[in-house]
Amino acid sequence: MALETTLILFKPDAVSKSLVGTVLARFETEGFKIRGLKMMALSDEILAEHYSHIADKPFFPDVRSFMQETPVIALALEGEGVIGKVRDLLGPTDSKEAAPGTIRGDFGDKEGDAKMRNVCHASDGPEAAAAELKRFFNDGEVF
Incomplete structure (x- = not known):
């Protein structure tokens, strides 16, 4: 498998529910490395x-x-x-369809808009990851 870098956005529901550290720990437990991290208003x-x-x-x-x-x-x-592993860890976009043990299954909205309030966005392929990393990180911010 190829070494890849992907973009994850912790959405406002993750931020407001104080889930960022918990979800980030799941990614690190899988052996993924943080290459850039920042808070920003969109x-x-x-x-x-x-x-x-x-x-x-x-x-x-x-x-x-x-x-x-x-x-x-x-x-x-x-x-x-x-890229693929993170998407598997997250589970389906619709949190109502996400199995327990996936990030969206454990933390996503099950009552309201489960497709929008689903904790994280993740790039869906190498081309998207490259474009999204450039969109959200400036030169010198990904190490």
């Missing part, structure tokens, strides 16, 4: 770019509002096959 511009695939949908204002409820934590995580 602007309308960065959200429009990050969610360009849904920016024209009627529900996008709700996504933008949610992602601006608190600052988020951006994480650059490195490891062998990290």
Whole structure:
């Protein structure tokens, strides 16, 4: 398996529920290495770019509002096959469908919008990871 670096965003629900350390520990337990970590408030511009695939949908204002409820934590995580492994650890995007033992199954919203309030965003492939890392980290911030 190839050594990869991926982007994880700890969403506002993870931040407000104080889950960042717990979830980060799960990633580190798997042997992944932190290569960059920072807290940031997301602007309308960065959200429009990050969610360009849904920016024209009627529900996008709700996504933008949610992602601006608190600052988020951006994480650059490195490891062998990290992109797929992280997505497996997270479980399905819809927390209601995520099995116990997955991050979303254990901590995601089961009552409300389980597709949005699902603890973390993770890059879905190498090309997305490269673009997303550049979007959320400046030169010199990923080690």
